[in-house]
Amino acid sequence: MTRRQDGVWVGFDLGGTKMLASVFDSSFEVIGRSRRSTLNSVSPKKNLKRIAKTIDGALDEAGLDRTAIRGIGIGCPGPVDMTSGLVHEAINLGWRDVPVGEWLTEKMNCPVQVVNDVDAGVYGEFRFGSAQDSRCVVGIFPGTGIGGGCIYEGRILRGHGITCMEIGHFPIDPGAPARGNGRCHTLEHVSSRLSIAAASAQAAYRGHAPHLAEHVGTEVSTIRSGALRKAIESGDTVIQEIVREAAEWIGVAAAGLVHLLAPDTIVLGGGLVEAMPDLFCDAVSGSCHKNLLESYRDTYRVVTADLGDDASVLGAAAWAETEIVNNTTQAA
Structure with missing residues (x-):
């Protein structure tokens, strides 16, 4: 031994x-x-x-x-x-x-x-993956919810007695009606896989996504990341727009993080990103860039996770x- x-x-x-x-x-x-x-x-x-x-x-x-x-x-x-x-x-x-x-x-x-x-995943990308040699890394991992993490000068960024970077709970879209508990809608409500699946199921039910309706159905629980990708590849353009809009909201949140932390690398990971890397990366990058002060627009890169x-x-x-x-x- x-x-x-x-x-x-x-x-x-x-x-x-x-x-x-x-x-x-x-x-x-x-x-x-x-x-x-x-x-x-x-x-x-x-x-x-x-x-x-x-x-x-x-x-x-x-x-x-x-x-x-x-x-x-x-x-x-x-x-x-x-x-x-x-x-x-x-x-x-x-x-x-x-x-x-x-x-x-x-x-x-x-x-x-x-x-x-998620902190562990972002640290893995910092040490061995797509974020190596970065001074500050922000990770955003959309899935059932949306996880986040930050590595700052080689250390996991955290609070006193508690981890931070709960990006999925960022309040977003202040123009939307408040929820029943009085809280604002969050990034998870507009950009998680669950929210994307719910919008896609509604589109399929209404006949706007025929491939998804025929091959997967309208049950939210059966609409996974791979099914969304196949629907887009088969011509369900409304699904592509649903995913793009969700990714653009992530870009809005990412812009806030760039203004706050000035990361040199933003890593996107999770099942949704793995299934549709180009769509997600392009939409997040474009939305983030559009919502930044000009001085910050060339200070970072958006990459997809390498390590799965x-x-x-x-x-x-x-x-x-x-x-x-x-x-x-x-x-x-």
């Missing part, structure tokens, strides 16, 4: 439907991997035990045991306290104030770093390495 001082880094991506563990050597090459479904409507402890078993499965594939682990990085949905390892809230898991870092540290007997899952599903596990493991090695060096 590999000794801990020569050991491996584990990256973990915890999602609402699946969980993925990857074991990386010192060069961050994958040497073991394990995937399981995430349990629904169960106590946090049951999924925490499942996380440990998934990590053990990845170690088994690598021919190692827990003593080889130098550290674990885990990306979790929702706001996180990166210092204590507490997950404040993960709505899709039904979690509130779950001490993930404390539990895993005790269970696995090694240092653990807990980060937001590996971004979060790779970024989480790399962040764990950065923090644990730095802490060890400072302690010495």
Whole structure:
């Protein structure tokens, strides 16, 4: 077995439907991997035990045991306290104030770093993907919701005791009627895959998207990113306009971030972007550029993510390495 001082880094991506563990050597090459479904409507402890078993499965594939682990990085949905390892809230898991870092540290007997899952993905792109060598990176990942993250001078940008960059909850379109709870509409209401699917289902029902209606139907839950792409390729121009408008609203939000943070790189990722990279990138870029002060219009680039599903596990493991090695060096 590999000794801990020569050991491996584990990256973990915890999602609402699946969980993925990857074991990386010192060069961050994958040497073991394990995937399981995430349990629904169960106590946090049951999924925490499942996380440990998934990590053990990845170690088994690598021919190692827990003593080889130098550290674990885990990306979790929702706001996180990166210092204590507490997950404040993960709505899709039904979690509130779950001490993930404390539990895993005790269970696995090694240092653990807990980060937001999108922060982990953006950090992965910063270290190994399309945002390398950037001073400031902003990541926007539209999916069921819309996640965001920022790496500033090599560090994950965060608040005091809580992660930040909840881009999906940016208030947007102030001209729209307020919702029943008095809050403004948010970016997720106009640009998430769920909102795009709802508008597309309505178009199909009205006969404006014949390919989508015939091959997928009008149920929102069945309209996935790939189905939207195929509908556009088959001539459903209204679907293309729905997607473009959603992406343009993301561009409006991106313009606000450029004015606030002056990033040199904006990374777009997630299933929608992977399915329609050119459409998304062009629409976000154009809308962002149009809504900027002139001085900012040539200060950044918009790119698509390179790492796909590996971004979060790779970024989480790399962040764990950065923090644990730095802490060890400072302690010495």
